[in-house]
Amino acid sequence: MATGVAAWLPFARAAAIGWMPVANCPMPVAPRDNSKRQDELIMLNVSGRRFQTWRTTLDRYPDTLLGSSEKDYFYNEDTKEYFFDRDPDAFRSILNFYRTGKLHYPRHECISAYDEELIFFGIIPEIIGDCCYEEYKDRKRENLERLQDDQEENKDMKQPNMNFRETMWRAFENPHTSTMALVFYYVTGFFIAISVITNVIETVPCGSTANQDMPCGERYTVAFFCIDTACVMIFTVEYLMRLFAAPSRYLFMRSVMSIIDVVAILPYYIGLVMTNNEDVSGAFVTLRVFRVFRIFKFSRHSQGLRILGYTLKSCASELGFLLFSLTMAIIIFATVMFYAEKGSSSTKFTSIPASFWYTIVTMTTLGYGDMVPKTIAGKIFGSICSLSGVLVIALPVPVIVSNFSRIYHQNQRADKRRAQKKARLSRIRIAKSGSANAFILSKRNGLLNELLELTGTEEDEQKLTKSTSLIESQHHHLLHCLEKTTAHEFVDEHMYEQNCLETALETYPSRSPSIASHDSLEVACCGRRGKGNTHLPNASLPPAPPVPTHQGPLQELSAIHIQCGGPLPHTTSRSNLNFKTDDGSRINSKSGRITTAIISLPTPPALTPDGDGLHGPPQRRPPPPPAHPAAPSIQTTTSSAGVNIVKVSAL
Amino acid sequence: MKTKNCDQSFSDSRELDGSYDQLTDSVEDDFELSTVCHRPESMDKLQEQTKFTKKELQVLYRGFKNECPSGAVNEENFKTIYSQFFPQGDSSMYAHFLFEAFDTNKNGSVSFEDFVFGLSIILRGTVNDRLNWAFNLYDLNKDGCITKEEMLDIMKSIYDMMGKYTYPTMHDEAPRDHVESFFQKMDQNQDGVVTIDEFIESCKKDENIMQSMQLFENVI
Numbered sequence: 090m091a092t093g094v095a096a097w098l099p100f101a102r103a104a105a106i107g108w109m110p111v112a113n114c115p116m117p118v119a120p121r122d123n124s125k126r127q128d129e130l131i132m133l134n135v136s137g138r139r140f141q142t143w144r145t146t147l148d149r150y151p152d153t154l155l156g157s158s159e160k161d162y163f164y165n166e167d168t169k170e171y172f173f174d175r176d177p178d179a180f181r182s183i184l185n186f187y188r189t190g191k192l193h194y195p196r197h198e199c200i201s202a203y204d205e206e207l208i209f210f211g212i213i214p215e216i217i218g219d220c221c222y223e224e225y226k227d228r229k230r231e232n233l234e235r236l237q238d239d240q241e242e243n244k245d246m247k248q249p250n251m252n253f254r255e256t257m258w259r260a261f262e263n264p265h266t267s268t269m270a271l272v273f274y275y276v277t278g279f280f281i282a283i284s285v286i287t288n289v290i291e292t293v294p295c296g297s298t299a300n301q302d303m304p305c306g307e308r309y310t311v312a313f314f315c316i317d318t319a320c321v322m323i324f325t326v327e328y329l330m331r332l333f334a335a336p337s338r339y340l341f342m343r344s345v346m347s348i349i350d351v352v353a354i355l356p357y358y359i360g361l362v363m364t365n366n367e368d369v370s371g372a373f374v375t376l377r378v379f380r381v382f383r384i385f386k387f388s389r390h391s392q393g394l395r396i397l398g399y400t401l402k403s404c405a406s407e408l409g410f411l412l413f414s415l416t417m418a419i420i421i422f423a424t425v426m427f428y429a430e431k432g433s434s435s436t437k438f439t440s441i442p443a444s445f446w447y448t449i450v451t452m453t454t455l456g457y458g459d460m461v462p463k464t465i466a467g468k469i470f471g472s473i474c475s476l477s478g479v480l481v482i483a484l485p486v487p488v489i490v491s492n493f494s495r496i497y498h499q500n501q502r503a504d505k506r507r508a509q510k511k512a513r514l515s516r517i518r519i520a521k522s523g524s525a526n527a528f529i530l531s532k533r534n535g536l537l538n539e540l541l542e543l544t545g546t547e548e549d550e551q552k553l554t555k556s557t558s559l560i561e562s563q564h565h566h567l568l569h570c571l572e573k574t575t576a577h578e579f580v581d582e583h584m585y586e587q588n589c590l591e592t593a594l595e596t597y598p599s600r601s602p603s604i605a606s607h608d609s610l611e612v613a614c615c616g617r618r619g620k621g622n623t624h625l626p627n628a629s630l631p632p633a634p635p636v637p638t639h640q641g642p643l644q645e646l647s648a649i650h651i652q653c654g655g656p657l658p659h660t661t662s663r664s665n666l667n668f669k670t671d672d673g674s675r676i677n678s679k680s681g682r683i684t685t686a687i688i689s690l691p692t693p694p695a696l697t698p699d700g701d702g703l704h705g706p707p708q709r710r711p712p713p714p715p716a717h718p719a720a721p722s723i724q725t726t727t728s729s730a731g732v733n734i735v736k737v738s739a740l
Numbered sequence: 741m742k743t744k745n746c747d748q749s750f751s752d753s754r755e756l757d758g759s760y761d762q763l764t765d766s767v768e769d770d771f772e773l774s775t776v777c778h779r780p781e782s783m784d785k786l787q788e789q790t791k792f793t794k795k796e797l798q799v800l801y802r803g804f805k806n807e808c809p810s811g812a813v814n815e816e817n818f819k820t821i822y823s824q825f826f827p828q829g830d831s832s833m834y835a836h837f838l839f840e841a842f843d844t845n846k847n848g849s850v851s852f853e854d855f856v857f858g859l860s861i862i863l864r865g866t867v868n869d870r871l872n873w874a875f876n877l878y879d880l881n882k883d884g885c886i887t888k889e890e891m892l893d894i895m896k897s898i899y900d901m902m903g904k905y906t907y908p909t910m911h912d913e914a915p916r917d918h919v920e921s922f923f924q925k926m927d928q929n930q931d932g933v934v935t936i937d938e939f940i941e942s943c944k945k946d947e948n949i950m951q952s953m954q955l956f957e958n959v960i
Contacts, residue, residue: 107898
C-alpha cells in the first residue's frame with residue numbers, strides 16, 4: 090500500500106467527490122475511526138537516546154514491532170516512554186524508514202549487527218531502498234561466504250564414521266590431512282614434471298650421428314618409452330583411484346580435472362593400439378601433441394593456476410569482447426591494406442586473408458617484418474593500424490586484470506581466514522569450556538566449603554568462597570539438576586580419557602603408582618580426539634595456600650583406598666579419579682589433605698551413587714573394574730579432542 | 741571547472757541512451773523548479789479562510805510537506821502521489837483533472853493554500869459547495885457547462901483507474917454508455933449540455949448522490 094503517502098489518504102478520499110455524481114448506485118459505508126485518538130507524540134528511548142515521533146508515523150507499518158501492539162511490551166509506565174535496549178545508531182535508520190518509507194543501509198554498520206536490528210524490529214531487509222540495496226547485498230554476500238568458509242572447514246574435519254572410500258576422497262582433495270595424502274600429492278606432482286620434461290627432451294637433437302642430428306626421442310627410444318609407460322601407469326592408477334573414491338562418479342567424470350586426466354593418458358593407449366597401421370600414423374603423431382596436456386594436471390597442485398583458470402572463465406565476456414573488436418579491426422585494416430597495396434608490384438599482400446597476418450602482427454605490435462607495405466598509402470594505413478592496435482588491446486585488459494586481482498584477493502582472504510581459524514576456534518573453545526569448567530569448579534568449591542564447615546577454620550572457608558553471581562549460581566544449579574536427573578556427572582576431559590584408558594587396559598599388574606605416561610595413547614573407546622580442549626583454566630582458581638604435590642600421602646591414599654576396595658567401587662573410582670586430578674593439575678594442589686578427608690566421609694553428600702561412572706551425559710562408560718591401582722598419570726595437557734566435553738573428577 | 745565536468749558526465753550518460761541531440765537546458769530547468777520554496781500563509785489566516793481547526797491544519801500540512809518538501813506540488817509529483825493509491829490502473833488522467841481543479845490560480849503548481857481550500861470545500865463545505873466543486877471538476881474548459889465530450893473524458897479517466905483486471909470484463913463502450921445514462925439523468929432540457937443549475941437540481945433529487953455526499957463528513 091501507499092504507506093509512504095499515507096498522509097495523503099484524506100486527500101485521495103476527498104478527491105473521490107468526482108465519482109459521486111456519476112455513480113449509479115450508492116456508495117458503501119465508510120469505516121469509522123472509533124479510536125478517536127488525537128495524534129500524539131510517542132517517546133522512544135533507545136539506550137538513553139530519545140527519539141520522538143507521531144503515533145501515526147509508526148502506525149504506517151502495522152506488521153512491524155513499532156507499528157503494532159508488540160511495542161506495548163516495552164512500555165515503561167513510570168516514564169511514559171517505550172524503552173529499547175538496542176543500538177541507537179542503527180535505530181536511526183529504522184525510524185527513518187517509518188518517516189520516509191525508505192530503508193537505508195548505513196555503510197559504516199556491520200552487516201550482521203544491522204540485520205539483527207532489522208529482525209528485532211520486524212522489518213524485512215528486502216525493502217532496503219535502491220540507493221543502498223547494492224551495497225547491502227554485496228556486504229551480505231561477503232558475510233555469507235565467510236560463514237560458508239567456516240562450515241566447509243568444519244566439514245574438512247574428519248568425521249568419526251568415514252569409511253575407506255570417503256577417507257580416500259578426502260585425502261585426494263586435501264593433501265594436508267594425512268601424511269599418505271601428502272606423499273601421494275608430491276609423487277604425482279613429481280611424475281607430472283618428469284612426464285612433461287621427457288616430452289620436451291624427446292625432441293632435442295642430441296649428438297650427431299653419421300648422417301644427421303637425431304632427436305633424442307629416436308635415439309633412445311626404449312628409455313623414453315619406459316619413462317612414458319611409467320608415467321602413464323601412475324596417472325592411470327591415480328585416475329582410477331579417484332574414480333573409485335569419488336562420491337558421485339558421474340559428476341567426477343564430468344569435471345574439468347578428470348577430463349584433463351583422461352586426455353593426458355589416452356594418447357598413450359591409443360598409440361599402443363595403433364602402432365601397426367601405417368595410414369593413421371600421421372594421426373598418431375598428432376595425438377602425441379595431446380601429451381602436453383599433462384601440464385594442466387599441475388593445476389591440482391597450484392592454486393595460482395586455478396585462480397588464473399577461474400579468472401579467465403569469469404572474464405569470458407570481456408575476453409569475448411576483446412576478440413570481437415580485434416576481429417572487426419583486423420578485417421577492416423586487412424581490407425584497407427590489401428587495396429592500398431594492390432597497385433605495387435611483387436607485393437606480399439596477395440589477398441585479404443593474406444593481409445590478415447600483417448594486420449595481426451602489426452596490431453599486436455609484433456612487427457615481424459615479413460610483410461611490409463611499400464606504397465605510401467599502405468604505410469599510412471599501416472601506421473594507423475599499429476596505433477589503433479595498442480588501443481583496442483589496452484581497453485579490455487584492465488577489466489581482466491581487476492577481475493583477477495579481485496579473485497586473488499578473495500583467495501588470500503580465505504587463506505588468511507583459514508590460518509586464523511585455528512586460533513579463532515581455540516578461542517571459542519576456551520570460552521565454551523570456561524563456562525563448563527566454572528560449573529565443575531564451583532561444584533568442587535561447594536563441596537570444599539561443606540568440608541571446611543566440618544573441619545573448621547573460618548579463614549580458609551572465606552578464601553575458598555568464590556563470589557559467584559546469581560546467574561552463575563542458578564546456571565550451576567541447573568546443571569546440577571541435570572546431573573541428578575541422569576544420574577551421571579560432569580567430568581573433566583582428562584579424567585574421561587583416563588577412564589577410557591583404564592577400561593581398555595583391563596589388567597593392572599602393579600599396584601605401585603606407576604607413572605604411566607598416556608601421552609601418545611589414543612584409546613579406541615575414546616575415539617579419535619583430534620583437537621581439543623586445553624588444560625583446565627586456572628584463572629578462576631580461588632586463592633589458597635599452595636600445597637606441593639607429593640607422592641607420599643598419595644601412596645598412602647592408594648593404600649587406604651585399596652583396603653576399602655571392593656564394597657564401594659564407585660567411591661573407589663571417585664577417589665581414584667580425584668587422586669588423579671590432584672596429581673595431574675595444579676588446581677587441586679591445595680586439596681591434599683582434603684582428599685583424605687573426603688575418603689573418610691561415608692559418601693560425599695552431593696553425589697549419590699551412580700552406577701555407571703562419572704561422565705557427563707554424552708559419555709557412557711562401562712563401570713570401572715573395582716580394584717584398579719592408583720595410576721597417577723601425567724596428563725597430556727594439550728590433548729586435542731574433537732568433542733567439546735569437559736569432564737572433571739566427581740569431587 | 742568541476743561543475744562543468746560533472747555536468748559533462750551527466751550528459752554523456754544521457755547521450756549513450758540513444759539520443760544524439762545536444763544537451764538541452766531541461767536538466768537545469770528541473771533543478772531550478774525544485775529549489776523554489778513556497779511557504780504557506782500563517783495558520784491563523786488559513787484557519788479563518790477554511791473550516792479546519794488548527795490541529796487539522798497541522799496534520800494536513802505535515803503530510804503535505806512530507807511529500808513535497810519544497811512546499812508546492814507540480815503536476816508530475818501530484819500524479820505520482822495519486823497513482824500510489826491506485827496501483828492497478830492508470831490514474832494519471834484523473835489526477836490531471838484533479839490538478840486542474842485544485843490549481844485555482846493556474847500557475848502550474850498546487851500550493852498548500854490551494855490544497856487546503858479545496859479540501860475545505862469538499863470535506864467541510866455545504867452540499868451546494870460540494871456539488872459546485874464537482875461541477876468545476878467536470879467542466880474542463882470552465883465555460884459553465886458540461887458537454888458530452890468533456891464528460892466522456894472524465895468518465896474514461898475514471899474507468900482507466902480500474903485497470904484491465906476487472907469483473908465483469910470492461911468493454912470499450914462502458915464509459916460511453918455511462919455518459920449516456922448520466923446525461924439522461926442530468927440533462928433536463930435535453931440540449932446536449934449540462935449547466936450548473938441542472939446539475940445541482942438533478943443531484944439533489946437523486947437519493948444515492950445525496951447519501952454519498954455524506955461520506956465526506958468523517959474523512960478527517
